[in-house]
Amino acid sequence: ILEAREIVLIATGEHKAGIIRRAVEGEVDSDVAATFLQMHPNAAVYLDTAAAADLTRVATPWLVGEVEWNAHREVEAVTWLAKRVEKSVLRLATRDYRDHHLSPLLARHGTAEPLNGLVFNTLIAKIRGRAKLPKGKRIVVFSPHPDDDVISMGGTLAKLHHNGNQITVAYQTSGNIAVFDHEVRRYLELLTRIADGFPQVAGGAREFELQIDEALGSKRPGDVDEPDVLTLKRLIRETEATSALETFGMSAEQARFLNLPFYQTGAVKKKPIADADVAIVAEVIGAAEPDLVFAAGDLSDPHGTHRLCLEAVRRALDVYGGPAPEVWLYRGAWQEWPVTEASVLVPMSQADLRLKILAIYRHQSQKDEAPFPGPDPREFWERVEDRNRATAAELERLGLPAYYAMEAFVVERDGQRLENPVVPTSSLADRNG
Incomplete structure (x- = not known):
């Protein structure tokens, strides 16, 4: 590679920021092959803002x-x-x-x-316990996959529900490609056992199980699932999502499953966001007339779905004819907003975090081993616990009130960041979470 006349390195996404800093600013090291590009006379590095975030010239x-x-x-x-x-x-x-x-x-x-x-x-001024969170508002939470809502903002979602807000959780994609085949077989066996035990619901359960089992058995690595298999995997994710909402005392009727067309390839690679996707998201916004919209604002999603889902939300808000809502951007299972970048920090008690993790547990098809974990081998609930507690610990080290855990958001309206009014030093944040 070093014998080439010209070398170009391209990196995108915040999950690349750490390694990019080592490659550009670190010592030449065989553990990071890209550091050898420092020795080339004609090497260029092209980065997006997220990938460049840890470089000294950007961070400090x-x-x-x-x-x-x-x-x-x-x-x-x-x-x-x-x-x-x-x-x-x-x-x-x-x-x-x-x-x-x-x-x-x-x-x-x-x-x-x-x-x-x-x-x-x-x-x-960024800290908002339950008493300082919205009350009696219309809220739409957009979740790219059926578990991003509880992973990224489960503690806040529970508080918003208990504050009497009118909440719709709109799951933008089915997440069906992230379900292992053995999960489908487990549910099919349950269906057959139910049919055996309850003749009144028997129908063609055994034949259906054999049909799906044949489809799974004939699939080769890399093959796209048959439509019936994809439908079953979608239903598994939807059932898990409503079960997670019920953990917070919410109801299944508060869930909307959008199944956006861009995702329906059956493969990791997705289509670009099209007008049909935007129209579906716009219909949800138009029906709810929300005061607040929550959406995934992270850029570390290893297969790009979060970025596409945020694009769909932004384009739908552009055509929305009602008053512009506040948009609260959360981050997903890979990163958290730095405390300096966050607009709002929502504290959680130990019991709050335990309830959030319980909701994550309801997504059984994603537990123990997720099909697309990204570079972090930990389970999603482990990442959440470490990340939310680390945010609270950082604030405590800075001399602010001590909390058990925290979720972070960036708040915008019409694409412009909203800043909090600064409170006097003598004021105390809500310590009750």
């Missing part, structure tokens, strides 16, 4: 040159400094700033104390 630009400071960049710099020197935000001293290339930022505020207080107030 004050270390490499002058910075055009704004409120968001100040919060990033101060929280970075607090973690670097292992102090809470309010305990940062003037010397800490000077010793870590942040004198220009300090000069904007004179001394450390007012800057520390401003950043502390900005962070604490």
